[in-house]
Amino acid sequence: MTDQSPTDQRPDGQDTSGATVAVNVLTSIDQIAPLDWDACACPEAADGGRPNDPFTTWRFLHALEASGSVGRGTGWEPRYLVVEVDGQIIAAAPLYAKGNSQGEYIFDHSWAHAYENAGGRYYPKLQIAVPFTPATGRRFLTRPGYETMGISALVQGAVQLGAENGLSSLHVTFCTEAEAIAGEQMGLLRRTTQQFHWLNRGYADFDAFLETLASRKRKAIRKERRTAQAFGGEIRMLTGDEIEPEHWDSFWRFYQDTGARKWGQPYLTREFFEIAHETMRGDMAMVMASRDGMDVAGALNFIGRDALYGRYWGCVEDHPCLHFEACYYQAIDFAIAHGLGRVEAGAQGEHKLARGYLPMETHSLHWIADRGFARAVESYLEEERRAVGEEIEILTDWGPFRKENRKEQE
Secondary structure, eight states: OEEEEOSOBOTTSOBOTTEEEEEEEESOGGGSOHHHHHHHHOGGGTTSSOOSOSTTSHHHHHHHHHTTSSBTTTTEEEOEEEEEETTEEEEEEOEEEESSOTTOSSOOHHHHHHHHHTTOOOOSEEEESOTTOOOOOOSSEEOTTOHHHHHHHHHHHHHHHHHHTTOSEEEEEEEOHHHHHHHHHTTOEEEEEEEEEEEOOSOSSHHHHHTTBOHHHHHHHHHHHHHHHTSSSEEEEEEGGGSOHHHHHHHHHHHHHHHHHHHSSOSSOHHHHHHHHHHHGGGEEEEEEEETTEEEEEEEEEEOSSEEEEEEEEESSOOTTHHHIIIIIHHHHHHHHTTOSEEEOOSOOGGGGGGTOEEEEEEEEEEESSHHHHHHHHHHHHHHHHHHHHHHHHHHHHSSBOHHHHHHHO
């Protein structure tokens, strides 16, 4: 696919009017060099620092693909988009052909059901996303200075790919708010959903955070932490080289248990964790609870430039409040200690509200080939946005913070 675009200038100020813009489709992340991909995915890490989040980095997407967690038979078949201007890669997007709606967390099951009841074929569809990862981040990945050209080419390329192949739809999930606005201006449908995040207001320690809560909530959290810590063992936070290969043996048992209960089978393969250990353990913070020489529960977080992303939890023994401690309170401790601005605790879970995690908007974009069905979805999304906004306002007001501290949490 090629296009002519006059919309941008190069970062050095040279006009790109008349430049040839080519949008290529790759079926493997191995078809692009890591440096070229990451120059678009995480240019902020070029100085050796952390990326804003690790999920669109070459190493993370490669771990998914090389481990067989995505690919043929998984419902996620890679169709990465790469934009070149006169031979230079200036933008990319993690695009997949989807054979189902599993592992997405901004769900369209009701859309698929309605579409197929009307005689249409909803699957396969296209999805710009990070598989199995409900974390907000950039989905239209561009080199600095090529944002307008890159986003335009990626959106047009993805829509063209869907239209030319007779596919029902394209979905861009957990994109940034800025991307959602830009995509809507380009004619895509914008959707607003929510999840729960903890925000760091410059707290010196966990007790400083607790002081901003209503007395009853503060006492409840302290009681939960005491209960969890009294489970009869120890709780450790492991990062980088502190994470040993044997820890993954334990964590795999935890993950299998959770995956079997939630999804019927785990999304990620055992090989994913082996590859991630080799290439990504510096991006991870693992909570491990051990008793009598045996690991009994754990939680896995990924570390971003200004956020900690809670991803997976599991256990082989049930202990009161241990889930809250491992997933929420240990994450808050880590964020405070490392000066991170927020903790994103993953999808769903109003129980997070009582633990200081507040509702935040999440965003997605959608293109639907059938214009009649698109109009129906657009009407639904307008009503959904209003309902989500009202729910966020109500839940925030019901949150655990003292009245004088609620305004700054909004």
